[in-house]
Amino acid sequence: MRAGRLPRALAVLTGVTGLLVSAAAPAFAETPERPDTVQQRAYESAAAEFGVPQQLLMAVSFQLTRWEDHHGEQSKAGGYGPMHLVEVSAEQLREQHPKLVRYADEPSLHTLTEAAELTDTDPEQLKTDVVQNIRAGAALLAHRAEEIDGGAPEEIDDWYPAVAEFSGDAQADGAQSFADDVYDVLGQGRARTTSSG
Structure with missing residues (x-):
């Protein structure tokens, strides 16, 4: 656990769009859910299901993708969805990064498969x-914590090693930098409008 940088009172993340959604609509109104509402609820339910603090799950997602889902397409870094679940084949590496083919079996290049197994999806x-992607990301983060601590940490500060491990960075400095950035998001909060609105 890092010392000194994490404030005790965490800033509340303002949600996927940074806007407060009014719940004052009449009960009989049949309005479809906005994409940001669906995504926000996905973070809430996934966090509850897997025992991950919601604000931490959202901060990890923000740091990975800025809450974007890339419309189901693979990102340039090989990840899918707002939780950036990675699946990179040896063939992709051979075409795009031939010098990295020897790393094709690295677990960090197959977190999509691992998360799918954890959630039976x-x-x-x-x-x-998007909903299942967020759910699978929460399962993967909880699994990282279990591997390190034998279960879900009680204090949000104690999730730090699991967040670093979730980064997939094989270098300790890179993993720590990712975790630091996630905790900075927690400390300061973030707001943005995603491409889906």
């Missing part, structure tokens, strides 16, 4: 279904 669904 089709990997293809995790690429395009």
Whole structure:
């Protein structure tokens, strides 16, 4: 656990769009959910299901993708969805980064498959279904914590090693830098409007 940088009173993340959604609509109104509302609820339910603090889950997602889902397409870094679940094949590496082919079996290049197994979900669904992607990301983060601590930490500060491990960075400095950035998001809060509105 790092010392000194994490404030005790964490700033509240203002949600996917940074806007407060009014719940004052009449009960009989049949309005479809806005994408940001669906995504916000996905973070809430996934956090509850897997025992991950919601604000931490959202901060990890923000640091990975700025809450973007890339419309089901693979990002340039090989990840899918707002939780950036990675699936990079040896063939992709051979075409795009030939010098990295020897790393094709690295677990950090197959977090999509791992998360799919943890949630008993089709990997293809995790690429395009934002709700299931967030759920699988929460399961993966909880799994990282369990591998390190034997269970979900009680204090949000104690999730730091799991967040560093979740980064997938094989270098300790890179993993620590990612975790530091996530905790900076927690400390300061973030707000943005995603491409889906």
